[in-house]
Amino acid sequence: MKSNAVRLAMRGGEVEGVAPAQEAAAKPYPAPSPPSGSGKRPDRDKWSGRLLAVVLPALTFGAVILVWLFIHTDLVKEIPSPADAWHKAVEIFSHPFYDKGPNDKGIAWQVLYSLGRVMAGFGLAVAVGVPIGFSMGMSPVCRAAWQPLIQILRPVSPLAWLPIGLLLFHAVNPSAIFVIFITCIWPTLVNTAAGVQAVPKDYLNVAAVLRLGKWEIATKILLPATLPYIMTGMRLSLGIAWMVIVAAEMLTGGIGIGFYIWDEWNNLNVPSIIVCIVVIGLVGIALEAVMNIVQKRFDYTQR
Numbered sequence: 001m002k003s004n005a006v007r008l009a010m011r012g013g014e015v016e017g018v019a020p021a022q023e024a025a026a027k028p029y030p031a032p033s034p035p036s037g038s039g040k041r042p043d044r045d046k047w048s049g050r051l052l053a054v055v056l057p058a059l060t061f062g063a064v065i066l067v068w069l070f071i072h073t074d075l076v077k078e079i080p081s082p083a084d085a086w087h088k089a090v091e092i093f094s095h096p097f098y099d100k101g102p103n104d105k106g107i108a109w110q111v112l113y114s115l116g117r118v119m120a121g122f123g124l125a126v127a128v129g130v131p132i133g134f135s136m137g138m139s140p141v142c143r144a145a146w147q148p149l150i151q152i153l154r155p156v157s158p159l160a161w162l163p164i165g166l167l168l169f170h171a172v173n174p175s176a177i178f179v180i181f182i183t184c185i186w187p188t189l190v191n192t193a194a195g196v197q198a199v200p201k202d203y204l205n206v207a208a209v210l211r212l213g214k215w216e217i218a219t220k221i222l223l224p225a226t227l228p229y230i231m232t233g234m235r236l237s238l239g240i241a242w243m244v245i246v247a248a249e250m251l252t253g254g255i256g257i258g259f260y261i262w263d264e265w266n267n268l269n270v271p272s273i274i275v276c277i278v279v280i281g282l283v284g285i286a287l288e289a290v291m292n293i294v295q296k297r298f299d300y301t302q303r
């Protein structure tokens with residue numbers, strides 16, 4: 001009975017002493033009243049951001065068109081006006097896939113042929129550059145053997161290799177692919193080697209404790225850790241390759257967007273050249289967007 005009374009007294013003390021304090025603590029403080037119009041501010045900021053994203057580029061393009069009109073009107077009459085370029089673009093894109101022979105194809109075919117050469121050279125560069133980069137990153141001996149050659153050849157302009165390609169292959173397509181290969185291999189190789197060298201030593205120590213083989217170290221540790229570096233090198237390589245292919249095709253001829261521009265220049269069809277310049281820029285943006293998507297897919301640091 002005494003113990004029950006003690007318990008009841010303790011409970012009563014809790015009820016009388018603690019519970020009011022808990023109730024007081026449980027009562028929330030009144031939330032401060034939001035300032036007037038604060039609920040509309042996020043929406044306002046969102047719409048103002050969207051408006052700036054549209055207005056600022058529009059102002060930039062408008063300024064470029066005004067400068068273009070000034071050059072056409074007062075400086076160089078041979079430069080077509082924006083209206084002439086627009087009409088030519090409508091004409092070109094009304095039949096982009098026409099085919100009237102090997103030297104007369106629509107602009108879509110020209111872009112596809114150029115992209116095919118770029119992808120072929122880019123794929124070969126990745127297939128060769130990544131293994132060599134891994135070897136340089138993992139082995140000081142291999143790095144010492146390859147580094148002087150890379151330092152000598154990397155600054156050479158890709159177009160300087162075009163005569164060598166023509167001499168080796170005696171054909172336009174292999175020569176252009178060879179030039180793209182030389183263009184793409186250096187960023188991919190150098191970034192891969194840098195990525196392997198940047199792998200934390202703790203990873204390799206764990207691999208030594210687990211007694212992993214070289215193949216397992218390369219595939220399970222080095223490759224995932226260096227993937228961001230590899231993707232960055234590939235993205236840089238592809239952007240440079242798309243720029244180089246235009247110049248290479250101007251020199252080699254055949255089918256391609258570069259040859260198309262040079263052929264239009266020989267025909268004094270300047271509005272077509274301006275349209276091609278815009279097309280090259282848009283394709284470059286598309287390639288960059290694709291590589292960014294691939295990089296985000298395989299780069300665990302951006303997830």
